[in-house]
Amino acid sequence: MTRNGRRGWPRRRGMDDGAGAVRPGAAAGPVLRAVGLARVYGEDESAIWAVDGIDLDVPAGQMLAVMGPSGCGKSTLLQLLGGLDRPTEGEVWLGGQRIDDLGERALARMRRRCLGFVFQAYHLIDELTAAENVELPALLAGASPRTARHRTAELLDRVGLADRARHLPSQLSGGQRQRIAIARALVNKPLVVLADEPTGNLDSAATLDILRLFGELRAAGQTLVMVTHDERVAATADRVVSLRDGVPADDTALDSDTGTARLGTLLNWEN
């Protein structure tokens, strides 16, 4: 994946620490956009172009699955889209505002307010209850304790875990932990949810629970980008982008009207 013919180290753009927060709903075009996005690890002969020039538009309300073989750049792409990593080249736009050149504080604020993250390993805080894990990002984003509690109660209900609010993560199953993580991702009403292998640690039954939940989110108009290895999971999306060596090799729109039917097929796969 070393690019031939590239010389020198790409110049890093200046960072704008004073950049304002992204305004949700400010987008006229796609809610999430990548322009010429690239990320190189290492230098010179050992340079690896994990993401090698990706243009991507994600319209509001789309559920996009990113697939491809191990090492093709899926996680790197998701991290760049979510402002968890900086591109070597290119731009990321969220809600009509460029985010890749924000300063660290503005970027952190943008992530808290405008994005929700779901990881394969859940990344819940072990010492906090399920409800506290969900509430925390709301409080960090400036919500009052009352609002955070109210929103958390709504979300725990929505993910079917209202009766587990006071449980610690260690007292929950993997599927339940992931549902708490999804509730946490939603607590600040993000423009986009980014999920990296959200079903990677789960058995078939728990995977179906998560996919049903994603189906409900999609029906409610939530934009979602997920990385998955599982074709059955990807089949529930509106669109599948397959990466090879850091670039899209295939970009397929699926028939969004058949989402319910696809979930039905997945139910049969379980039986």
Ligand SMILES: Nc1ncnc2c1ncn2[C@@H]1O[C@H](COP(=O)(O)OP(=O)(O)OP(=O)(O)O)[C@@H](O)[C@H]1O
């Ligand atoms: N921090 C890093 N330092 C050096 N190389 C890295 C780093 N992170 C990723 N890479 C390399 O970048 C490439 C893309 O990695 P990435 O994790 O994005 O792939 P992936 O498609 O998500 O893989 P998987 O499906 O196995 O999780 C790989 O060749 C990987 O070895």
